[in-house]
Amino acid sequence: MLSFMSAKIRLYVDHPLGEGQTVPLSREQAHYLFGVMRLGPGGQVLLFNGRDGEWRAEITGAGKREGAAQVLERTRPLQAPPDLWLLFAPIKKARTDFIVEKAAEMGAARILPVQTEFTNAERIRQDRLQAHAIEAAEQCGGTFVPPVAELQKLDAVLADWPAGRRLMFCDEAAAGQARTLSDVLAGEPWAVLIGPEGGFSPAERGRLLDLDFVHAVSLGPRILRADTAAVAALTLWQQALGDWR
Amino acid sequence: MLSFMSAKIRLYVDHPLGEGQTVPLSREQAHYLFGVMRLGPGGQVLLFNGRDGEWRAEITGAGKREGAAQVLERTRPLQAPPDLWLLFAPIKKARTDFIVEKAAEMGAARILPVQTEFTNAERIRQDRLQAHAIEAAEQCGGTFVPPVAELQKLDAVLADWPAGRRLMFCDEAAAGQARTLSDVLAGEPWAVLIGPEGGFSPAERGRLLDLDFVHAVSLGPRILRADTAAVAALTLWQQALGDWR
Numbered sequence: 001m002l003s004f005m006s007a008k009i010r011l012y013v014d015h016p017l018g019e020g021q022t023v024p025l026s027r028e029q030a031h032y033l034f035g036v037m038r039l040g041p042g043g044q045v046l047l048f049n050g051r052d053g054e055w056r057a058e059i060t061g062a063g064k065r066e067g068a069a070q071v072l073e074r075t076r077p078l079q080a081p082p083d084l085w086l087l088f089a090p091i092k093k094a095r096t097d098f099i100v101e102k103a104a105e106m107g108a109a110r111i112l113p114v115q116t117e118f119t120n121a122e123r124i125r126q127d128r129l130q131a132h133a134i135e136a137a138e139q140c141g142g143t144f145v146p147p148v149a150e151l152q153k154l155d156a157v158l159a160d161w162p163a164g165r166r167l168m169f170c171d172e173a174a175a176g177q178a179r180t181l182s183d184v185l186a187g188e189p190w191a192v193l194i195g196p197e198g199g200f201s202p203a204e205r206g207r208l209l210d211l212d213f214v215h216a217v218s219l220g221p222r223i224l225r226a227d228t229a230a231v232a233a234l235t236l237w238q239q240a241l242g243d244w245r
Numbered sequence: 246m247l248s249f250m251s252a253k254i255r256l257y258v259d260h261p262l263g264e265g266q267t268v269p270l271s272r273e274q275a276h277y278l279f280g281v282m283r284l285g286p287g288g289q290v291l292l293f294n295g296r297d298g299e300w301r302a303e304i305t306g307a308g309k310r311e312g313a314a315q316v317l318e319r320t321r322p323l324q325a326p327p328d329l330w331l332l333f334a335p336i337k338k339a340r341t342d343f344i345v346e347k348a349a350e351m352g353a354a355r356i357l358p359v360q361t362e363f364t365n366a367e368r369i370r371q372d373r374l375q376a377h378a379i380e381a382a383e384q385c386g387g388t389f390v391p392p393v394a395e396l397q398k399l400d401a402v403l404a405d406w407p408a409g410r411r412l413m414f415c416d417e418a419a420a421g422q423a424r425t426l427s428d429v430l431a432g433e434p435w436a437v438l439i440g441p442e443g444g445f446s447p448a449e450r451g452r453l454l455d456l457d458f459v460h461a462v463s464l465g466p467r468i469l470r471a472d473t474a475a476v477a478a479l480t481l482w483q484q485a486l487g488d489w490r
Contacts, residue, residue, distance in 0.1 A: 079466065105473050107465070141468045220352070220489035221324065223386045228350050231476040236484060244465035 009037060010046040010054070012134045012145065017052040017071055022060065025067035034062045045069060048137070050145040053077045079143050081107035082242045083189040085165075086146075086234065087114050087157065089196035090121035091226050098227045099194070100129045104136035104146055106234040107243065108192075111146050114154040118198035124151045154204065161213060165189040169208050170233045171216040172199045172223065181217065181240035190241065192233045194226055254282060255291040255299070257379045257390060262297040262316055267305065270312035279307045290314060293382070295390040298322040324388050326352035327487045328434040330410075331391075331479065332359050332402065334441035335366035336471050343472045344439070345374045349381035349391055351479035352488065353437075356391050359399040363443035369396045399449070406458060410434040414453050415478045416461040417444045417468065426462065426485035435486065437478045439471055 011033075015023045025033065033039045040062050047069065048054045054076040061068035086108040090096045096113075103111050111133065113124050129148045137145045161167070166188055168181065172195065193208075200208070208214050219232050238244040256278075260268045270278065278284045288304045292314065299321040306313035331353040335341045341358075348356050356378065358369050374393045382390045406412075411433055413426065417440065438453075445453070453459050464477050483489040 102473055105467060105469055106477070107467055140470065218489070220483055220487075222350060222352055224350055225385065228347055228476055231473055232351070232480040235477040235480040238465055239481060239484070242465075244463070 008044075008046050009033065009039070010048065010138050010141070012138055013047050013049050015049060017047055017049050017055045019071060019073060021071040023047060023057065023069050023071060025061075025069060027065045030063060030065060030067040033059070033067065034064075044072075046075060047071065048143045050137070050143070051078060054143050076143055081109045081144055081146070082238075084108055084234075084237060084242060085110040085112055085191035086194070086230065087112045087154070087167075087191055088194040088226065088230060089114055089116045089119040089154075090124050090151065091197055095225065095227045096121075096124070097129070097132050099230045100132045100148060101136040102227065102231050103234065104133040104142065105140050106231060107238060108146050108234060109144075111148045112157065112191075113149065113151045114157055114193075115151055116154045116196055117201040117204055119196045121151070126150050158207070158211065161211075162189070165191060165213065167208075167211070167214045168192045168233065168237060169214050169216045170194055170219050170229055171205065171208075172219075173205065181215065181236065183240055183245075185215075186241040186245070190237065192230075192237055194230050194233060196226060253289075253291050254278065254284070255293065255383050255386070257383055258292050258294050260294060262292055262294050262300045262319075264316060264318060266316040268292060268302065268314050268316060270306075270314060272310045275308060275310060275312040278304070278312060279309075289317075291320060292316065293388045295382070295388070296323060298324075299388050321388055326354045326389055326391070327483075329353055329479075329482060329487060330355040330357055330436035331439070331475065332357045332399070332412075332436055333439040333471065333475060334359055334361045334364040334399075335369050335396065336442055340470065340472045341366075341369070342374070342377050344475045345377045345393060346381040347472065347476050348479065349378040349387065350385050351476060352483060353391050353479060354389075356393045357402065357436075358394065358396045359402055359438075360396055361399045361441055362446040362449055364441045366396070371395050403452070403456065406456075407434070410436060410458065412453075412456070412459045413437045413478065413482060414459050414461045415439055415464050415474055416450065416453075417464075418450065426460065426481065428485055428490075430460075431486040431490070435482065437475075437482055439475050439478060441471060 013023050041059050043059045047057050053074050055074050056072045057069040060070045086103045088099050090113050134145050285307050286304050292302050293299045298319050300319050301317045302314040305315045331348045333344050335358050379390050
């Protein structure tokens with residue numbers, strides 16, 4: 001499904017992009033472009049920074065530890081996702097990485113790891129998770145990169161919940177009680193909440209179901225791993241309320 | 246989301262299950278139960294075979310290389326999925342394993358790896374993929390295990406397509422043309438087709454779109470990796486036509 005991958009190398013840069021700009025390339029990018037991919041001066045790449053769309057650029061400097069590219073022209077505008085956050089409880093390392101990768105692919109605008117009562121993880125590597133979101137955008141043609149927040153307690157996030165944002169609560173215990181998202185609520189800011197292995201505690205469930213911005217949604221009669229549940233929940237939301245409609 | 250995992254060990258056995266049955270345990274199961282989990286005679290496990298539901302059983306023999314359990318009572322009936330096949334083009338090893346795992350979790354009834362024009366894989370390890378489907382059912386509380394077929398050419402599968410089965414074709418090129426599944430078609434046999442990296446060839450697309458059992462469906466405006474696309478497509482189908490309704 002990645003038809004353009006072989007055709008063009010796409011790189012994320014943390015630098016403004018505009019016609020004529022010169023963009024420095026990092027040590028890792030220099031190694032990849034000049035060492036692995038054998039590009040040199042005159043070679044072309046696609047650059048994006050999550051804000052200014054995607055731009056064609058030409059390599060102008062190719063050193064061992066650094067490089068530079070000059071921006072030529074914009075190839076695509078920024079494709080911003082809908083205003084959807086993903087809240088998830090970190091699980092085992094590989095599957096946490098996966099959730100972040102999938103959230104970026106599926107068009108989440110912000111990724112918030114949250115600590116629930118049954119969450120084992122005490123900390124996350126925010127920098128590594130952010131790198132996974134960037135890599136997903138590089139690989140999948142995205143022009144936007146969702147920021148990954150530091151780990152916060154779910155209670156604190158709920159206590160400080162922004163006015164007007166709705167929360168789709170993927171409630172394992174709601175299996176069987178089919179509830180669907182009404183498209184009356186399209187165009188509003190939303191968030192999706194995925195629980196950890198072990199689900200939510202009864203106290204957490206009770207609190208969530210009492211909040212007026214919370215909409216409990218079932219993900220079917222089977223038990224899903226958290227990474228599967230994240231993709232399924234984002235699919236339901238995108239199809240009912242987001243930009244898949 | 247796996248609340249019962251710590252509570253009970255669940256094992257797949259390729260053996261009939263019924264009250265009073267004695268079930269032999271394999272060398273791997275003996276190692277896991279007696280070596281890793283430190284169970285012994287009198288310990289209880291849950292067994293399922295994909296046909297007879299889930300049963301509580303008691304360990305009656307615990308050797309180094311083998312074991313036995315006696316079946317006590319049925320804890321859950323067989324939960325058969327809807328009549329939905331997943332056809333997918335094998336990709337890199339880890340992601341192919343993932344697609345099979347996700348298909349089992351999401352309730353596919355049969356998994357068919359297919360070779361398309363842009364599929365690199367010449368062969369698959371059917372036995373390893375089948376083991377992944379079993380493991381997904383063990384972990385996620387499933388009582389059904391979808392059979393994984395040997396690799397076949399997509400052309401041959403289409404030429405021999407069973408009468409009355411519809412095919413949801415996840416067409417990357419359909420992004421933007423929203424088509425939805427009409428629930429008039431619920432209750433019929435279906436299949437979902439996911440392409441490889443690189444998508445389908447123009448000839449394949451043309452052929453698929455000409456077939457009267459094919460329904461092209463868009464998975465949104467972003468490019469998805471094949472494993473993400475599989476979960477998203479199964480979600481759309483389950484929500485519109487399957488047992489999530």
